[in-house]
Amino acid sequence: MGDLARGFRYLLAGQRWVLRHGRWFGFGLLPGLVSLVLYAGALIGLGYGADDFTAWATPFADDWASPWIGLFRGFLTALVICLGLFLSVITFTAVTLLIGQPFYESLSEQVDRSEGGEAPESGMPLWLELWVSARDSVKVLGRVVLYGLLLFALGFIPVIGQTVVPVLGFCVSGYFLTQELTSVALQRRKVELPERLVLLRSRRLLVLGFGVPLVLAFLVPLVAVFLMPGAVAGATLMVRDLMNVDDEPSEPPATEAPTGFGPPPPAYS
Numbered sequence: 230m231g232d233l234a235r236g237f238r239y240l241l242a243g244q245r246w247v248l249r250h251g252r253w254f255g256f257g258l259l260p261g262l263v264s265l266v267l268y269a270g271a272l273i274g275l276g277y278g279a280d281d282f283t284a285w286a287t288p289f290a291d292d293w294a295s296p297w298i299g300l301f302r303g304f305l306t307a308l309v310i311c312l313g314l315f316l317s318v319i320t321f322t323a324v325t326l327l328i329g330q331p332f333y334e335s336l337s338e339q340v341d342r343s344e345g346g347e348a349p350e351s352g353m354p355l356w357l358e359l360w361v362s363a364r365d366s367v368k369v370l371g372r373v374v375l376y377g378l379l380l381f382a383l384g385f386i387p388v389i390g391q392t393v394v395p396v397l398g399f400c401v402s403g404y405f406l407t408q409e410l411t412s413v414a415l416q417r418r419k420v421e422l423p424e425r426l427v428l429l430r431s432r433r434l435l436v437l438g439f440g441v442p443l444v445l446a447f448l449v450p451l452v453a454v455f456l457m458p459g460a461v462a463g464a465t466l467m468v469r470d471l472m473n474v475d476d477e478p479s480e481p482p483a484t485e486a487p488t489g490f491g492p493p494p495p496a497y498s
Contacts, residue, residue: 236438236467243463244456246340257336257458260329265454267324268317275313279306312381318447319373319402322409323366325457330413333461337413340465365412365422373405403440404433406447410440410464411471418472428471439467 247254283305290298326333380398384390408429415425429436443460447453 232432232434233438235470236435236440237442239435239467239470240439240442240460240463242466243340243461244459246343246462246466247336247459250339253336253339253462254458257329257332257461258454260325260332261454261457263328264321264325265451268321272313272317275310279309279313282306282309312377315377315398316374318444319377319405320370321447321453322406322457322460323370325453326409326413326461327363327366329457333413333458334417336458336461337417337465340462341414341469344466344469361416365416366409368422369405369408373401376401376405399441399444400437402444403437403442404429405440406444407436407440407464407467410460411468413461414465414468418468432471435467435470439463 247257280302283302287302287305290301293301377398380394380401383394386394408425411429412422412425415428420428443456446456
């Protein structure tokens with residue numbers, strides 16, 4: 230159980246890091262805000278179109294008597310909306326990381342510098358980093374969708390579906406969310422996806438201690454946007470642990486403002 234608490238401490242340490250470095254916090258907010266606008270539009274569209282979709286998908290129920298047709302299609306509409314919310318939670322991080330690749334890579338490098346030692350660099354051009362990140366994210370999300378569909382089906386089992394399955398769902402989501410977040414620091418260290426999966430499987434409780442609380446927090450509207458910079462910072466601190474760079478997260482010294490993207494962003498306090 231020690232690794233569970235340790236993973237949560239890395240999550241808190243990442244949030245403290247960005248709060249102590251307000252310019253980097255503001256720097257890391259930008260990709261999340263862009264993703265928020267995109268996802269808000271998609272979810273609003275889903276909310277308006279879910280009824281029409283279920284009616285189109287169930288033509289065989291057109292002749293059913295009331296109230297059964299309303300109850301049946303209402304239930305399916307609720308399932309479609311829940312599935313959309315689930316997919317938005319598990320894909321938000323991947324999309325935000327893809328949009329903010331240069332932002333989060335710079336933030337991750339700065340965390341490494343503040344903790345002492347070198348800040349590894351992938352050495353790849355930006356377009357190649359984006360391609361590798363997108364390719365790996367699709368592979369991870371493919372696994373997430375398979376698990377999601379399986380858990381969705383198991384949710385219909387009485388008792389188990391309302392107790393055990395939701396817990397498993399949060400664990401699966403937290404595990405894969407951590408995979409996405411650690412990919413920033415691990416990609417800079419030239420660790421390929423298969424090696425990342427082996428590395429994270431070797432410390433499952435650590436990964437769950439980091440990812441599950443974050444998934445629960447991401448369920449609150451807007452929270453994901455404000456926690457993303459700290460989540461990337463915390464994932465970098467955890468990668469240092471996984472790679473045996475350092476044993477414990479320490480309080481970093483003050484750092485300079487972000488560079489390489491024009492004038493430094495304004496301070497946030």
